[in-house]
Amino acid sequence: MKPHVWLGSLVLSVAAITLGGCSSTPAAQALPTYEQAASHPFIKANREALQQLVAGLSPADASPMLVATIVDVNDLRVSSPLGRTLSEQYSSAAAAAGVDVREMKLRGDVFVREQTGELLLSRELKDIARTHQARAVLVGTYSVAGQFVYVSIKLVRTESGQILRGYDYALPMDREVQRLVRKPTGDY
Template sequence: MATPGSKAQRPYRRLAIAATLLAMLGLAGCSTFGNTSPPEAPKPDLSALAHQAAQQMVTNNPELTRYSPMIAATFVSIDNLSQSSTFGRISSEIMASALAQQGMQVREVKMRDSMFIEENVGELILSRQVQRLSSQHNARSILMGTYAQGQDYLYVSTRVVRAGDAMVLGSADFQLPLDNNLRSLLEGQTGW
């Protein structure tokens, strides 16, 4: 009869220790896989948010496309309505494109001489100019927008207004996480 610790039991003890170690390693591996957090959702993108905003505008007012053609104004800083940036220009372009894909007829005004376009600013439209510019371009509506830079987010408000009386026909708001890319688009804001 073998006594505890005898030579006859040593191979079984080693086998039991090895099996226990393997089981512990297996459980540790499972716990590592089980505790992984889900992959981070992709950050919202300006183009995707603009397309969602355009769809929301048309969904909320299916008659919106009847107010074509539309001209697009450069989006401006909420803190200074005569100031814009690369972000203001590209966000206006993307939003106009998104509305065109929703069925809105968009008149390209950069091809015409009659709209004042200041280099590095874009097509700024203040309320006093709405009537004059819309009649010059035979537009029934105007895309306008403002943006505000916070510490962590950039807030964008966009709307389509009726040219005749500046009544809002559709609006949408969204926010973008403020990262280095957006900061770069906001740098060097210029005005007239």
């Protein structure tokens, strides 16, 4: 082998090895585990909120209960994946606490809008509650701010509109919550 061919091969090999270390591909992140998912702070915060809301109430005082979709405080006609996820988690936590939760999605006479979930508006409250024989409805709003999403939930007696309980809390605006507050764009 001629010296200049050998030297050229050596230079190319060193360049390939050196440039290979300059890859712009980010290091792979470890995927979450089932243990991490089971103890996720988002789920814990929402369960705690429901527990605080019904603390001291007998299940009979809140049963049967409907859970409305949690909506954006700036537009009560709009929800998001966050609002629907919160509602689902409140329903699960209430049922686990012994409250008789009625599933509205199984009924055909509830107003359900495409991409927004079931929105329970105050003027419809009594009719829907009567149809489902509900004594209470969990309603709520969320408000997106800079670093937090502020959530307010209330347990309302269906017959009188009396607020039985209320609870406010904040969720950090982490990547997960940012994805959930996005408005539907048809990309789903």
